[in-house]
Amino acid sequence: MPDKLKSMIVQAVSEILDDLKLASNDIVIEIDAPKDTQFGDFSTNIAMKLARILKKSPIEIAELIQDLMLKKFKKMSIDGKIKKVEVKRPGFINIFLSSGALHDILRVISKDAEAFARNTQGDGKKVLIEFVSANPTGPLSIAHARQAAVGDCLGNILNICGYEVSREYYINDEGNQIKNLGLSLQARYLEILGKTVNFPEDGYKGKYLYDLAQKLIKAQGQKYLNNDGSKAVEFFSNYAAGEILGQIKEELELFGVTFDSWYSQKNQITPQRISEAIKELTSKGYIYEKDGATWFKSTQFKDDKDRVIIKSDGLMTYLTPDIAYHRVKFERGFDKLINIWGPDHHGYINRLKASVCALGHCPEDLSILIIQLATLSRGGTPVVMSTRAGEYITLAELMQEVGKDAARFFFLMRRCDSQLEFDLELAKKHSMENPVYYVQYAHARISGIRKLFSELADEGALGDIKEPLEAGRLCAISEEDASILIKKLNCFPDVLINCCESLDPQSLSTYLRELAGDFHAFYNKHRIYTEGKENIEQSLSRYFLIDSVGKVIALGLKIMGVVAPSEM
C-alpha cells in the first residue's frame, strides 16, 4: 500500500513536470524516505534539480510544485492519505502521511508480514548462488562460516525479492590438493601403524587427519599397510575427501545452512564438458597456442594477462574446469549467477568473468562477492591462528562456543567488503552489550504480551474481542512514538530491496537493531495494556502495533537464519 502510494506520488510529480513542459527524461524524479522523520515520510529534491535549468530559486519552484501537488492529489483522490506537503529550506518538498495511511500499513503487516515484505525485483528470474565450496581437505574455517552465513541469508533475501533461488556447493574433489590430502592421510595412517614415513611437503598437518586415520584403521584394519601404489593413494584421497565432506555437510546443517545441490567437479565436470567449453572458446577465437601450452585470451575482457588453460605437460590449470562449470551453470537455465568467495580469490575474478563473457554472457550475469575475513578476539585481544600448522578455530568450535544464533548474527553485522572483528566474549554475553540478545529480547517480550492478551481475551477483559487481532477496529493510535514505530516498520521492504541490490545483508541486521530499539523505547514509555473498559480500544491498538513489530522482527531474524524466541 505505501509502495503504491509512493508510485502514485512519483506519477503526480511526473505529470506536473509534463504540464510545466519540462522534459522529464532529463531529470530523474527521486522520492525518498528521509532518514529524519521530521522531514516527512517522503521527500523530493526535484526543485533543486530544476533550479539550474529554470534559473529560478529552488524555493520558488518548490512552492509552485507544492501547490500543483495538492491539486493532483485531490484529483487522484489520494489526498486523504496525505497529511501535509511542506517546502523546507534549500528546496526540499516534504510529504507527510495521514494517520489513516499509517493504519493501512499496520493492517497489511498484521495480515501477512511476509506478503508485506515481498517484492518483485527479481521478476521470477532463476539465480544460482554458489557459496562455501570449501575444498574437502579440512574442517570449515571462520572464513567459510562467514561466507555460509552471508550466502544463506542472501539467498533468503533474493527469494523474498522475487528471485527463484538455488543454493549450490561446488565440491573441488579432484586435482593436486586432493592427491595431497590422500598422501597426508596415508602418511598418518602409516605413522600410526609404526612405519617411518616422510610427511608430504605440502601436506595437511591438522590433527583431523590423525583422527581420520584412526577411524580408518578401526573400521578396515591394516589392509593398506604394505600397499603404496597409486591405487592406494587414490583410495586414501577418496576416503579422506568423502569423510571430510560428510563432516562439512553436518556442520553446515547445524549452522542452519542447507544446499539444493552439491556439485561434484570429479563426477559432473566431465572431460567431455571441458572439451565442449574449450571448443566453444576456440570457435570464437579466444584460444591460442604458445610455448607448448594452450592459452585463453582473457585480456580481451579486462584481465591483465592471458591465462593458460592447458599446461605444456598436458594437464589443465585450476581455471579450465571452472570455465566448463560456469558454462554448465548457464546451460542449466540460470539467468543470474552469484559466487561467494574469500578474499584470497579476488585475483581470480577477472579471469573467470572474462571466460563467462567470452562464452557470450553479460558481465552482470555473474556477480562475484568477496567476503572479507573475520578476525577473532576475546574481550579485545586477538586470537592467533595459523593456517599453515592447521591450527585455526573451526566453524564447529565457534558454534560450540557462542551458539548458532550469535554466530550468524555477528557475521551479518558488518558489510561484506570490510573485515569484521568477532569478539567471542561479546557474542557469548547474555547482556545488553550483545546485539543478538537485544533483538531477540524484543521478540520474547512481545511474545509475553501476546500471551497476556490471549489470557485477557479468554477472561473477557477485552470486551467482545475473542481474538485480539481484529485489525479493522484498532485505530486508536495517535502517539507520536507509535507513528515512529509504524514508519520504521514501513521501511522493512525497502531494507530488503537495498540488501538485494547491494548483494549484502548487512543493513538488515542494522535495521532489526533499530526496530528493536524503537520498540523497547515505546514499551518503556507506554503501557500496552491498561485495565478498564474505557481503555480497551487503546490497549488493543497498542497491542496491534507491537504485535506487528513482533512479526517483522520474527521474519527479519528468520531471513538471517536466527531464531526468534518466545522465551529467553
Next chain:
RNA sequence: GCGCCUGUGGCUCAAUGGAUAGAGCAUUUGGCUUCGGACCAAAGGGUUGGGGGUUCGAGUCCCUCCGGGCGCGCCA
C-alpha cells in the same frame, strides 16, 4: 611495482550524492509496589587519515599523497 578492499568520537561500527554525520560499548547521571530491568531516559565525546577537484549540496563521486589488510604462478 600493479590490482582489489579499507581508513568516521577512546573501542566496534552505521549513514540509496541531501537537511544538525548517527548507534552500541566504555565514562557520568537518572528510572521498576503495574505488561519480562537481557530494558529505558539523559550528558559529555568529531576538522569523517591529509590535500585538491566535480556539484546547488561530498563521509559518499574523481585525482593525489599517507596508513592498514589481501592478492598478483604453465599452484589449487
